[in-house]
Amino acid sequence: MTLLAASGLTKSYGGVRAVDGVDLEVASGEMVAMIGPNGAGKSTCFGLIGGQVSADAGKVRLDGADLDGSPARRARRGLGRTFQVAQVFASMSVSENLAVAARGRDTTLLERVGLGADAQRPAADLAYGDIKRLELALALATEPRVLLMDEPTAGMAPAERRQLMTLIAGLARETKLAVLFTEHDMDVVFGHADRILVLDRGKLIASGDPSAIRANARVREVYLGHGDGSC
C-alpha cells in the first residue's frame, strides 16, 4: 500500500533546477533508497517532502491526503526525518534529547540504536556516528509512519552500518514504516533497499529493484561515470 507519494516536485535556485518534476512513491514497510551523484538534488527532494524547502510546484501526499504546511505540521501528521548534517539538542544529555522527542512516551530506542550506555552523556560530547544514531532515535521517538533519512550511516564503520540498517529494516517491517533514504555507501544501498530511485541533475532517471538498477546502462553511465559497475 502506498503511504508516501510525491508528484511533480520542482524547485529552482536562481536559474538552476535543483529538483525537476520528480514523482515517487514509498509503500508502508518498504525501504527505498534515493541515490545520485553529489548535487543531484537528493537533499532538496527531502526538504521538499519535509517542508524545510518550499516547492515551486508539485504535491506530497501521505496516506492519500495532502501533506503540506510547515515542517512541524508535517511532522505531526506522521513524517519523521533525519538531516544530512545531524541535528540534535546540543545542550542536553542523550536521555534528555530523547525525552523531548518522545513527549512522555515510553521508549527503548536508546538501547535499540546502541546508545544505552551513553544516556547520561551530553549530546555535544558524542562522536559523529553516535550523533547520527541519536538523531535517528529522536526521529523514531515520534512514532512516524514515514521516515526520511539523509545519509544515516555517515561517520560509522562498515560493521556498524550494517547493524544500523538491519535495525531500521526490522523496524520498517515490524511497524509498517515507510523508509526513504539517501546513502553514499553502495554496499548499504544494494544490501538493504527494496527499491532504488536514481536522481541526476534534479530528474529521476531510473527506478527499480537493486538488480534492475545494477543492470541499467543509463545509471552506470550517469551515476557511476563508467561502464564496469564497480564503485
Next chain:
Amino acid sequence: MTLAAFASYMLTGLAGASSLFLVAAGLSLIFGVTRVVNFAHGSFFMLGLYLAVTLAGVFGRTPLGFWGAVVCASLAVGAIGVVVERLILRPLYAAPELLQLLATFAVVLIVKDAALWIWGPEDLLGPRAPGLSSAVPVLGRSIPEYDLLLIALGPLVMAGLWLLLTRTRFGRLIRAATEDREMTAALGIDQARLFTLVFALGSALAGLGGALQLPREPANLSLDLSIVADAFVVVVLGGLGSLPGAFLASLLIAELKAFCIGLGFSKATLVIEFLVMAVVLVFRPHGLLGRPDPPARATEAEAGEPIPPLVWIPVALALAFPLLAGGYAVILAIDIVILALFAASLRWLIGPAGLVSFGHAAFFGLGAYAAAIAALKLGWPMAAALAAAPLVAAFGAFAFGLVAVRLSGVYLAMLSLAFAQIVWSLAFQWDALTGGSNGLVGIWPAAAVADKTRYYALVLGLAIAAWLLLGRIERGRLGYAIRAARDSQLRAEALGFDVPALRRIALVISGAVAGLAGGLFVYSKGSLSPETLAIPRSVDGLVMVLLGGLASPLGPLLGAGLFTWLQDEAARRIEFWRALVGFVILALVLFAPRGLAGLLRRPRA
C-alpha cells in the same frame, strides 16, 4: 503642503541623511567583516564632535582651521578605534555576540565618563564653517549653505567607499571577508590586520560624521546612545553589511524625520521611524538590501551544572539579613531583589529560549506604568494594580512576539531595541496618561506593607515565588521544548514542535515576570518616569545577567546584587562611577565570561 515647503523638508532630510549614512556605513562595514555589532559606534560619533570643537578652537577660524579640525578629529577617532579593537575586541571575536555587545557597551560607559572628565557636563557649540555660514534661497525658503555641502558629501563618501571596495586590494579583502570569513582565513589573509584596519575605517567614518555636525548641533553627552539607536535602525533597515542598503535607509529615515518635524508631528518621529523599521523587517527580515542572516552563534549551548548546595546558604542568609537589620540595608535589598527578578526574566529569555533582547526594559516599564496608572487613574487597590503589571507586560510581550519571533540573532536584538524605543516614546509623550517626562508620583503601598521591612518581605516572597515558577517551567516539558527550539530549530520542527509558538510563550512568560518586577519597583519608589524603561535600564539588565552568568538560575541574583551594590557605592563615592562599571564589565567579559555563577560552579568532569 506647498512645493516650497516640500522642497525645504526634502533638502533638510537629505542633509541629515548624509551624516546618518557616515555613521551607519561605519557600523555596517565593521559588522560585515568582524560580525561585531559595535554599541560604541555612537560614542565614536560623539568623540568626533567633541574633538572637532576643541581642535577648531585651537586651529583658528579659517577654512583651513575648520576643515583641518574635521579631518584631524576623524583620524583621531580612527586611532581610538584601533586601540579599542586591539585591546578589547580582538580577544572576543570567537565569543558569543552577547559578550561582544556588552564589551562595546562598557566602552560606551568609559568614553562617556572620559568625555565628562575632559569636556565637562555643559553642551559645547562649535564654530560655523567659514565661508559657508549663510543661507541660500530655494523656492522662497532659505537653506543653509552648509546643508547643501552635506547633501553633496553623502553621495561622495558613498562613491569613495564604493571605489575603495571594488577597485582596491583592501576593498576586495573586505568584501571577501564579509562574504566568507573562514575562507579568507583559510587563504592565508592576515585577518587580525584586516579587522584592525576595518575597525579604524569604520570608527573614522563615525568620527567624521560627528565632526561634520560641528556647525549644526552642540556636542553633548547624550549623543552616543541617541545616535547609535538611529544607526541601528538604519543598518537593520538597509540590511546588515550592505552599504547601498545603509545609504537607502539613511535617506528613508532622515526624510521621514524631516517631514515629521516639518509637518508638526515631531513627537511622533520616533514612533513612525520604528514602525517603519518593524514593517520592513516583518516583510523583509534581512532588511531592504540585506541577505539571509549569518548563522547566529549560540549564547551558551551547555548544560546548566547544578550549583553546589553550600552556595545557597550564604545567599539565603544575605536575603534574610535586611529583614532583621532594617535601615538602609532594606532599601538597598528591595532594589536588589526587584532588579534580580527583572534580570531573572531576561536570563530566562536569553538562556533557555536563546532570544537576545536589547529592550527588555520595555516590559519592566509596561508593568510599572500599568501598576501606576491602575493605582492613580483608576483608583485600584495595590493588590489589583500589582496584578495588572504582569498582565499588561505579558500582553506587550505577546504583541512584540507577533512581529519578532521569526527573526533571529542580531535582528531580533535590534528589533527589541526598537520596540523598547516605541514604548519609551509613548511613555514620554502621552502626557494625559503617563504624565509625560514628569512621570507619575504618589504611588504608595497599602498600609499593611507601608513599612519598608514589610514591603521587602512582600517583594522577597513574590520574587521567590516567581523564581520557583520560572525554575519549574525551565525543568518541565515546556522548558525542554523551548530549549530544544533554541538548540536546533530544524530538529525541533522536524519533531513537530511549533517553534514560533514556543518562542512566543517564552517571551510572554519573560515579559510577565519583568512586568511584575516593574510593578514592585513603582510601589517601592512611589513614583516613576520614562527613565524607568529607557535603553540604559535594558543594558543594566544585560549586565546583571552576564555578570551572574547565563547557565545558572542563581546568576541573576548574584549579578543584580553585585551590580546594584557597586552602582550604589560607586555613585555615592566616585564621580566617574560609570567608567568604573565599564571597567568591571570589561574585566568580567574578558576574564570570567561565564559570570560569577560560572566561577562558583564545580568544574565539569
